[in-house]
Amino acid sequence: MNTETTTSKATAMRKITLKAISLMNFKGIRDLKIDFGGRDTDISGANGLGKSTVFDAFTWLLFGKDRRDRKQFGIKTRDEQGAIMPRLPHEVEATLSVDGRDITLTRRFREKWVKRRGSAEEEFTGNEEERLWDGVPCSLRDWNDKVAAVCPEQVFKFITSPLHFTAQKPEVQREMLMRMAGGVSDEQIAATDPDFAALLADMTGKTMEEYRRETAAAKRRIRAEIDEIPGRIDERKRDNATEDTEDWDALAKEYDTLKARRAEVEKQTASAVETQKAHAARLAEMMQRVTAKETEAAQRAAKVAADTLADTERQRSRRSQLLARHSTAAGARAYREQELKGLEAEVQRCDEQRVTLIAEYRQLMATARGITREIECGSPEMRTSDYVCPTCGHPYDAERILEVQQKALDNYREERHEKLRRNAEKIAENKRRGLENNSRKQQLEERISETRGQIAALAAETAEIEADPLYAAEPAAPDTAPAIEADTQHTRLVQEAAELRSQYDALAGEMPTAADPKLAEEAADLAARIEQTAVRLSRREDLAANGERIAQLQRQLTAANQTLADLEKREFTIRAFQRARTDAMQQKINALFAAVKFRMTDTQVNGEEVETCEATVDGVPFSDLNDAARINAGLDIINAICRTEGISAPIFIDNAESVNRLTPTLSQRIRLTVSSDTALTVTHPDPSLL
Numbered sequence: 177m178n179t180e181t182t183t184s185k186a187t188a189m190r191k192i193t194l195k196a197i198s199l200m201n202f203k204g205i206r207d208l209k210i211d212f213g214g215r216d217t218d219i220s221g222a223n224g225l226g227k228s229t230v231f232d233a234f235t236w237l238l239f240g241k242d243r244r245d246r247k248q249f250g251i252k253t254r255d256e257q258g259a260i261m262p263r264l265p266h267e268v269e270a271t272l273s274v275d276g277r278d279i280t281l282t283r284r285f286r287e288k289w290v291k292r293r294g295s296a297e298e299e300f301t302g303n304e305e306e307r308l309w310d311g312v313p314c315s316l317r318d319w320n321d322k323v324a325a326v327c328p329e330q331v332f333k334f335i336t337s338p339l340h341f342t343a344q345k346p347e348v349q350r351e352m353l354m355r356m357a358g359g360v361s362d363e364q365i366a367a368t369d370p371d372f373a374a375l376l377a378d379m380t381g382k383t384m385e386e387y388r389r390e391t392a393a394a395k396r397r398i399r400a401e402i403d404e405i406p407g408r409i410d411e412r413k414r415d416n417a418t419e420d421t422e423d424w425d426a427l428a429k430e431y432d433t434l435k436a437r438r439a440e441v442e443k444q445t446a447s448a449v450e451t452q453k454a455h456a457a458r459l460a461e462m463m464q465r466v467t468a469k470e471t472e473a474a475q476r477a478a479k480v481a482a483d484t485l486a487d488t489e490r491q492r493s494r495r496s497q498l499l500a501r502h503s504t505a506a507g508a509r510a511y512r513e514q515e516l517k518g519l520e521a522e523v524q525r526c527d528e529q530r531v532t533l534i535a536e537y538r539q540l541m542a543t544a545r546g547i548t549r550e551i552e553c554g555s556p557e558m559r560t561s562d563y564v565c566p567t568c569g570h571p572y573d574a575e576r577i578l579e580v581q582q583k584a585l586d587n588y589r590e591e592r593h594e595k596l597r598r599n600a601e602k603i604a605e606n607k608r609r610g611l612e613n614n615s616r617k618q619q620l621e622e623r624i625s626e627t628r629g630q631i632a633a634l635a636a637e638t639a640e641i642e643a644d645p646l647y648a649a650e651p652a653a654p655d656t657a658p659a660i661e662a663d664t665q666h667t668r669l670v671q672e673a674a675e676l677r678s679q680y681d682a683l684a685g686e687m688p689t690a691a692d693p694k695l696a697e698e699a700a701d702l703a704a705r706i707e708q709t710a711v712r713l714s715r716r717e718d719l720a721a722n723g724e725r726i727a728q729l730q731r732q733l734t735a736a737n738q739t740l741a742d743l744e745k746r747e748f749t750i751r752a753f754q755r756a757r758t759d760a761m762q763q764k765i766n767a768l769f770a771a772v773k774f775r776m777t778d779t780q781v782n783g784e785e786v787e788t789c790e791a792t793v794d795g796v797p798f799s800d801l802n803d804a805a806r807i808n809a810g811l812d813i814i815n816a817i818c819r820t821e822g823i824s825a826p827i828f829i830d831n832a833e834s835v836n837r838l839t840p841t842l843s844q845r846i847r848l849t850v851s852s853d854t855a856l857t858v859t860h861p862d863p864s865l866l
């Protein structure tokens with residue numbers, strides 16, 4: 177372990193070391209215990225013996241994930257055929273020292289097997305987990321809170337694996353490095369250049385990135401406008417390119433002459449049109465009178481027919497009511513008759529129950545008399561053995577015999593009295609049931625009488641309805657035509673309508689003469705010529721408008737070019753500002769490391785700089801380093817994170833055999849090295865040799 181002098185923050189650093197770990201049935205390791213003692217440790221062995229599994233077990237214990245940050249990975253033990261061995265418990269337990277205080281953590285994983293009802297065998301229903309913190313069971317939420325209180329998960333992963341940090345996405349690395357370096361404020365950068373200060377003042381509450389995107393969007397809009405304006409100017413110029421030789425004064429005079437002639441033609445045509453309109457209005461008024469009179473005659477005929485049919489409709493309505501009453505009464509009668517059958521069957525069951533209860537009563541009374549005779553005259557049956565002592569076998573003396581006989585008699589009578597009491601309870605129950613049965617029968621007979629009365633009333637009602645003549649047949653509808661022909665008012669209205677129709681036909685034959693067709697043709701020709709002349713005259717206005725629009729577009733193009741120049745200057749200043757901030761930030765970040773340097777920007781093919789985050793050693797990108805250089809670079813990064821976060825934790829260094837000499841660290845180091853050993857070998861090397 178490194179003994180280098182650290183900063184004051186590192187002096188107060190929280191120190192986490194691994195003292196011991198044990199694995200049971202974890203990823204093929206059946207039983208393994210390693211005593212680290214909080215010291216640097218080498219775990220050696222051939223490939224496949226489980227060196228990396230120890231690291232997986234450690235991360236699974238804390239976070240439920242393997243060293244690659246996967247929740248779903250195979251921790252269950254498999255047989256030689258690759259099948260999971262069922263019912264095995266899986267467990268990892270470790271003892272950590274946190275600032276000198278030991279904490280024992282345990283995580284267990286086991287299968288749940290349940291025997292269903294009706295099934296002879298148990299079946300697998302899932303897995304369950306148990307977590308113990310110093311022997312105290314914890315919920316998953318409490319466990320995560322306790323682990324985070326010792327060290328946050330992300331920081332813990334950064335400082336326990338040399339290759340974890342550089343495996344993250346650039347934005348994740350940048351975020352962590354910014355947090356470590358403490359950041360650089362915009363005001364600090366602005367103080368280095370007046371242009372930066374002016375830029376910051378113009379941002380009006382936006383972030384620099386928002387201001388850059390706003391500027392880029394404005395540039396795109398202005399460029400689109402600049403690209404579009406020349407084409408619009410050319411289009412206007414092409415419209416005006418042809419020399420205009422039109423005699424505008426002569427064309428205007430021709431236009432006025434055509435309009436005057438059209439007004440004269442329209443005046444001549446209007447007189448004939450007005451005469452036709454007046455005649456058409458008289459025809460329309462006459463047709464309204466004809467229609468009104470014919471409608472009045474039809475309404476009178478409908479009223480006479482309705483009056484004739486009214487009595488028949490009343491009879492039909494009354495018959496419908498009779499049919500409805502008959503249907504209701506017949507249905508109710510059928511229901512009551514069915515109900516009567518049920519009540520009569522209930523009465524019959526009551527009679528049968530009465531016979532049964534009487535027979536039972538007689539039997540109980542006979543039993544009571546028999547028990548009474550036994551009490552009065554009977555005696556217990558005695559055997560010779562009843563008068564012999566069961567202990568010594570000697571016969572009882574006379575006094576003892578009398579006692580035995582009296583006790584037997586008392587028991588005999590007590591048993592009979594108990595039988596008599598129980599029999600009396602049965603007699604009382606029999607009487608109660610008999611009374612209930614009689615009461616039930618009386619209620620049923622009352623309901624039968626009531627139901628029969630209802631049936632009789634319903635039968636009388638249906639008979640009364642059936643006797644009505646309307647029930648048998650529906651009344652026929654009368655013929656309304658004779659009544660309508662005999663109505664004088666209807667006859668008068670029909671005659672008046674015929675007279676008005678005759679007057680309309682005579683007026684329609686008096687149609688006035690239409691206007692001269694030649695006038696209509698001339699009017700159409702004049703309209704077409706006027707429209708053509710107006711189009712030619714409008715060309716003069718279009719030419720003037722085009723000239724003004726061309727000048728306006730040229731002014732707009734000049735202003736847009738100036739705006740674009742201003743935006744490009746602002747964009748250049750923003751890029752310079754961001755470059756200055758990135759350089760300052762990169763310097764602060766790289767000052768945290770001994771060997772590693774981070775490149776925070778990358779230049780694209782088009783020359784634009786974009787944010788990135790790539791670790792380098794002596795200018796060589798991390799991705800191009802050999803395995804040993806990568807591990808030592810990762811240890812340098814871990815040292816910096818430990819110092820800035822104020823915490824150290826065990827570092828698991830996989831493939832450690834590839835490094836001749838490791839970078840000194842602030843943390844406990846656990847080297848996982850490949851060797852020819854056929855079993856895992858655990859040693860504690862001399863720190864001075866590392």
